Amino acid sequence: MENILQQIGIENYIYLSTLLFCVGIFGVLYRRNAIVMFMSIEIMLNAVNLLLVAFSTYHQDATGQVFVFFSMAVAAAEVAVGLAILVAVYRNLNNIDIDNLKNLKG
Amino acid sequence: MDTNLALLLLFAPFAGFLLNVFFGKKLGKGASGTLGTLAVATSFVVTLTFFLQVINTGKPVMVDLFEWLTLANFNVNFGFQLDQLSLLWLMFVTGIGTLIHVYSISYMHDDENMHKFFAYLNLFIFFMITLVIGSNLLIMFIGWEGVGLCSYLLIGFWYKNQDYNDAAKKAFIMNRIGDLGFLIGIFIIGYLFHSLDYTTIATALSSGAEVDATWLSIAALCLFIGACGKSAQLPLYTWLPDAMAGPTPVSALIHAATMVTAGIFMVTRMNFLFNLTPDVQTVIAVVGAITSLIAAAIGLVQNDIKKVLAYSTVSQLGLMFLALGLGAYEIAVFHVITHAFFKACLFLGSGSVIHALHGEQDMRNMGGLKGVMKITYITFLISTLAISGLPPFSGFFSKDEILMTAFHQNKVLWVIGSLASIMTAFYMFRLLYLTFYKDFRGTEEQKHHLHESPGLITFPLIVLAILALVGGVISLPGNSWLNHYLAPVLAKPAHHHELDGTAYMLMGIAVVGALIGIGVAYSKYIKQSAVPAQDSEITGFAKVLYNKFYVDEIYTAIIVNPIYAIGSFFRDVTEAAFSGFIFGLGKVANMLGSEGKTLQTGSIGFYLFAFVLGICSIVVYIFLAK
Amino acid sequence: MDISFVLIILLFGAAASYFVGDKWASKAALIFSTAAFAATAYLTYKYTGGASVSYIKTWVENPMIILGFQADSLSLTMLLLTTALTPIIILATFRNSINNSRTFYALILFMAFAMAGTFVSVDGFVYYIFWELSLIPIYFISLLWGNGDWESRKKAVVKFFIYTFAGSLFMLVAFIYLYQKGGNFLNTTLYRAILTDKEQFFIFLAFFLAYAIKIPIIPFHTWQANVYQKSPTAGTMLLSGIMLKMAIYSIIRWQLPIAPKPATEYMYVFVGLGIAGVIYGSILALKQTDIKKLLAYSSLAHVGLIAAGAYTLTLDGIRGAFLQMLAHGFVVVGLFYAAEIISRRYATGEISEMGGIRVQTPKFASMFMILVLASVAMPLTFNFIGEFELLYSMAQTHIWFAVIAGTTIILGAFYMLKMFQQVMLGEQNAKPFADVTFGEAFVFIAIIAVLIFFGIYPKPITEFITPELERLVRIINRFN
Structure with missing residues (x-):
């Protein structure tokens, strides 16, 4: 029995995740709102996860899927820390526009 | 034992x-x-x-x-x-x-x-x-x-x-210049012979070992430089x-x-060693002769009693080196011994005079001491006669031997040596006359205190004067105990001069020369009662002589001052340059830092843009550049 | 008991001096440093009896680092120098009132510990750690207890720290590179490492930068005079008496045996640099008006000669360098102590304000005179032995080297006697000058006794070090 993933063909997964990744990059580059940037980063992360899962199935090797679990767990932790920072920033500055965060200017 | x-x-x-x-x-x-x-x-x-x-x-x-x-x-x-x-x-x-x-x-x-x-x-x-x-x-x-x-x-x-x-x-420093020469000579000898023992070197040389003649000469010359420093020869004599x-x-x-x-x-x-390096021997002889002449010339006009004796020492040492250069080692040793007797006596005598005058050393303020200081005067007279080279005093024999050797080997050196001897006779009698004859020229107070020195001072004078009188017997012409005695330590047999007509003629010339010098001194300082002029009144060539040919001033100008000038240059210019270079490195780092920090704009958007650009260029480099 | 015991005594002594408090710190430091000397002497005795007193243990498996303290005649001699000078230096500080003295003495002992470690380590990595470790205490000693105003002192000391530290980093790079070749840092391994000419050249240069700055060889010397002047005298003594010997010792122990080819090929350059330092230092010393600066430049001249001798690669040169290191260590400590005694009593370092001291204290004048004479290499002092061998080795290399380097005996006499005349002689000084105390005289007498004993009978030392040096010289000249 053929898996649905195998029917579609690996190249399509690559195209999709590349697209998702680029969406993430442009989101990070063009948006000024920290929350949106954060979401864009998540999209990039998930693009990579998608690719990992796709290749894992393609190669019939479970390692990639294990790896995705790891990266999801790390992403969850990252979100927790990151959002906490953003909340702290919002309390101090009353907005979360990254153009205001220039205190580390050299 | x-x-x-x-x-x-x-x-x-x-x-x-x-x-x-x-x-x-x-x-x-x-x-x-x-x-x-x-x-x-x-x-x-x-x-x-x-x-x-x-x-x-x-x-x-x-x-x-x-x-x-x-x-x-x-x-x-x-x-x-x-x-x-x-x-x-x-x-x-x-x-x-x-x-x-x-x-x-x-x-x-x-x-x-x-x-x-x-x-x-x-x-x-x-x-x-x-x-x-x-x-x-x-x-x-x-x-x-x-x-x-x-x-x-x-x-x-x-x-x-x-x-x-x-x-x-x-x-000390002048001596050290010579010492460096000595040290270099030791290095070369050590390198050539793998030993510094006299006996080993002598055996190696006499057995005809293969030794580079050039290096041997250089070594001998270096040793001689050392000797110049210690024995006050040109150009290192000014310290004495x-x-x-x-x-x-x-x-x-x-x-x-x-x-x-x-x-x-x-x-x-x-x-x-020196026997094998004739070139260096020539150098030694010439340096010795010139030193003896120049020092004698300076001695002619000095007024400090000890300075006259000092220049006379330099001059006599020059004569000894002349003998060494001519290969007549035993004659040089002979003169060393007689010179030690009469020069020690002269210095001690001058000390006795200075003692009596409470530190006065200028001969222009002396005179007439003959009567008060009898023993000092007599011993001084004997030594003066000895240094002037009059028979039968010891100086006559040794000096005559040197001149005779010079006459047989090189007439020019003989003339120079004889001239120096005549000058010696002149300035020594000048010293004697100015100090002991005529009237006392010092202050009344000094005159009041004039006295003969105590026995502990006169006793050495007497002993030395006797030795200066009879010292010549150790090497009489024709029958020399000294030559015989020294034969084992000399590589070449001693020079032996026949007591022929030439020898007597040379003796005669030497004695006449000395008498001329004495005579000139007598006519000037006894007959005319001349007293040397005050410092400010000295003119012409006498002034050049009195100021010792300005050698000290020349050395200061061409050696000491340039060293100080280089020192100032080092301190002010090169030290600052080296130091500046190192601080410069620090400044460059500092500048790069202050330029580089402007890249850190603080704009997160810019950072992210640079980040993505960097990743892209790495990707391009890895996958596409190939 | 092995050689690590000496290091432990010194380290423990540093801690002990710190914890006994300000009042007893100096005594504790003196006791522990003397104990270290006694232990070293005992170990040397055991070593000459044929026993092995080395300590070798693997420290880290990967990378392979060995905690190795090798006792051979060279390292034992240097250890003896270090542990002999440390109590003398501590004794020399006794008359000073020192703030926070427990830290001061702890730092001195810690410094002795680091320097001793540098001399005995056989593993390049451990050696490097000790080498850099010795920089930390001297930095604080000079900075916190130094003379002059804070700003200029800070500038001089920080410059010294960064300068020598930066130079040493090149050495670290060289060691890491050598590790790739050899598989461990042991010096015996590194001697055998097969290197191309180009590799040798760069490794030699990296070592040279580290050592040339530390010794210092011109033109890397600019930190020296200022730091010597600004440091407290104990710091100056540590720097000039022992620390710069670390670098010369390292040339003989590390640089030349590991990369001898460039040393052979460019021998004239390195010998020439050393000799240039002799002339340069001597002439600069003539122009100094501060007594400690004058001694600093004279030290520059002397170590230039030592370095030049080591770079001739001959047995005579290297042995001369070794002997002169010991002699110079003692004489320079004595001279700086004399300078300290004078400037403490007159509260100035300016030579022009001194003079006429000999009338006031003939004893001190005599002892100072003997040190001055030793410093100008008078025969029958230890310095003459070293200087003679050094100059002789240069004469073997090229006669002009010996002639030019030999001017040190003239120029040295010139500036030292000039200094002595201006400082000590002349009419009695109006300012009072207390006679030397028993403790002060003891320091001088100890130093003078060492200098004169080995000046007359250096055979114990030469016999002790020569076999090891011959082995090293064979390794150094393995390509010829």
């Missing part, structure tokens, strides 16, 4: 030095002086026993103590060689040394640091003995530097006076006249009789 005696010979003065340094002040002046004198007298007695032993057996006494320096190719031992030459030298070093110690007991009695004076004198004798009895060049070098040190300490004995300290420092700043017994012992003859000792010691 010999070893213990040799150690006693060496360490008696050293013990005297230590005792005087640590206990001299407590012992009191008389005891301290006696102690110092006894120490040297002990050495003299030991020397005498060795001397008689060597005359009887003819065999040198060798003592080897322990290994001192270890080098890759050879070792240097603490070893002593008591042979004919070193014992002869020790005889007059310790002998005259003892006399001068006796003299100093009285002469230095008013000085608060008398115990130090005797300590230094004893130390000097210790180093002089080391210099003479060493069995290799490096032991000689110990003594060589050591006597230089004592000379420094004694010239600057009255250390509160900075002029004296300058003179002491100058003597300044060294007269020291107490007069020091001038007599160190700067006339013993230390300054170390150069002659060294060349004689290494005669087997």
Whole structure:
């Protein structure tokens, strides 16, 4: 029995995740709102996860899927820390526009 | 037994030095002086026993103590060689040394640091003995530097006076220039022969070992430079006249009789080496002759009694080097000995005069001392006659031998030497007349205090004057005990002059020359009662002579001042440049930092943009550049 | 008991001096440093009896680092120098009132510990750690207890720290590179490492930068005079007496055996640099008006000569360098102590304000004179032995080297006697000058006794070090 993933063909997964990744990059580059940037980063992360899962199935090797679990767990932790920072920033500055965060200017 | 005696010979003065340094002040002046004198007298007695032993057996006494320096190719031992030459030298070093110690007991009695004076004198004798009895060049070098040190300490004995300290420092540094030459010579000899022992080198040379002649000459020349420094030859002689700043017994012992003859000792010691380097011998002869002439010329016009004697010493040393250069080592040694007698006597006599005049040294303020200071006058007269080269005084024989040798080998050198001798006769009698004849020219107070010196001062004078009178017997023309005695230590047989017509003619010329010099002095200073002009009135060539050809000024201008100028340049320019370069490196880093920090705009968007751009360029580089 | 015991004593002594408090710190430091000296002497005795007193243990497996303290005649001699000078230096500080003295003495002992470690380590990595470790205490000693105003002192000391530290980093790079070749840092391994000419050249240069700055060889010397002047005298003594010997010792122990080819090929350059330092330092010393600066430049001249001798690659030169290191260590400590005594009593370092001291204290004048004479290499002092071998080795290499380097005996006499005359001689000084105390005289007498004993009878030392040096010289000249 053929898996649905195998029917579609690996190249399509690559195209999709590349697209998702680029969406993430442009989101990070063009948006000024920290929350949106954060979401864009998540999209990039998930693009990579998608690719990992796709290749894992393609190669019939479970390692990639294990790896995705790891990266999801790390992403969850990252979100927790990151959002906490953003909340702290919002309390101090009353907005979360990254153009205001220039205190580390050299 | 010999070893213990040799150690006693060496360490008696050293013990005297230590005792005087640590206990001299407590012992009191008389005891301290006696102690110092006894120490040297002990050495003299030991020397005498060795001397008689060597005359009887003819065999040198060798003592080897322990290994001192270890080098890759050879070792240097603490070893002593008591042979004919070193014992002869020790005889007059310790002998005259003892006399001068006796003299100093009285002469230095008013000085608060008398115990130090005797300590230094004893130390000097210790180093002089080391210099003479060493069995290799490096032991000689110990003594060589050591006597230089004592000379420094004694010239600057009255250390509160900075002029004296300058003179002491100058003597030390001038000597060190020569010492460097000596050291380089030692290096070359060590490299060539793999040994510094006299006997080993002599054997190697006489067995005809393959030795590079050029290097041998360079080594000989370097050794001679060392001798120039110590024995005050051109161009390193200027320290000796300044060294007269020291107490007069020091001038007599160190700067006339013993230390300054170390150069002659060294060349004689290494005669087997110098015999093989005729070019260097020529250099030695020419330097010696010119030195004797120039120093005599300067001596003609000096007015300080000790300065005249100092230049006369330089001049006589020049004559000795002339003899060495002509290969007549035994004649040079002969002149060293007679010179030690009469010059020590002259210096001590001048000290006696200075003592009587309470420190006055200018001859223009003396005169008429003949009547008050009879013993000083008579001994001084005998020595003056000896240095002028009149028979039968000792100086006549030695000086005549030198001139005769010069006559047979090179007429020009003979003329120069004879001229120097005539000048010597003139300035010595000038000194004698100005000091002892006519009327006293000093102050009334000085005149009131004029007196003959006490017995401790006159006794050495008498002994030395007798030696100056009869010293010539050790090497009479035609029948020389000295030549025979020294034969074992000289590589070539001694020069032997037949007592033929030429010899008598030369003697006659020398005597007539001396009489001319004396006559000129007589007519000027006795007949015309002339007194040398005051400093400001000296003009013309006499002024050049009086200022010693401005040699000191020239040295200052071309050596000392440039060194200081280079020092200023180093301090102000190169140090600042080096330092600036290092600080410059720091500044560059600092500047890069302050430029680089502007890249950190703080804009997160910019950072992210740079981040993505960087990733892209890495991707492009890895996947597409191939 | 092995050689690590000495290091432990010193380290423990540093801690002990700190914890006994300000009042007893100096005594504790003196006791522990003397104990270290006694232990070293005992170990040396055992070593000459044929026993092995080395300590070798693996420290880290990967990378392979060995905690190795090798006792051979060279390292033992240097250890003896370090542990002999440390109590002398501590004794020399006794008359000073020192703030926070427990830290001061702890730092001195810690410094001795680091320097001793540098001399005995056989593993390049451990050696490097000790080498850099010694920089930390001297930095604080000079900065916190130094002379002069804070700003200029800070500038001089920080410059010194960064300069020597930066130079040493090149050495670290060289060691890491050598590790790739050899598989461990042991010097015996590194001697055998097969290197191309180009590799040798760069490794030699990296070592040279580290050592040339530390010694210092011109033109890397600009930190020296200022730091010597600004440091407290104990710091100056540590720097000039022992620390710069670390670099010369390292040339003989590390640089030359590991990369001898460039040293052979460019021998004239390195010997020439050393000799240039002799002339340069001597002439600059003539122009100094501050007594400590004058001694600093004279030290520059002397170590230039030592370095030049080591770079001749001959047995005579290297042995001369070794002997002169010991002699110079003692004489320079003595001279700086004399300078300290004078400037403490007159409260100035300016030579022009001194003079006439000999009238006031003849004893001190005599001892100072002997040190001056030793410094100008008078025969029968230890310095003459070293200087003679050094100059002789240069004469073997090229006669002009010996002639030019030999001017040190003239120029040295010139500036030292000039200084002595201006400082000590002349009419009595108006300012009072207390006679030397027993403790002060003891320091001088100890130093003078060492200098004169080995000047007359250097055979114990030469016999002790020569076999090891011969082995090293064979390794150094393995390509010829």
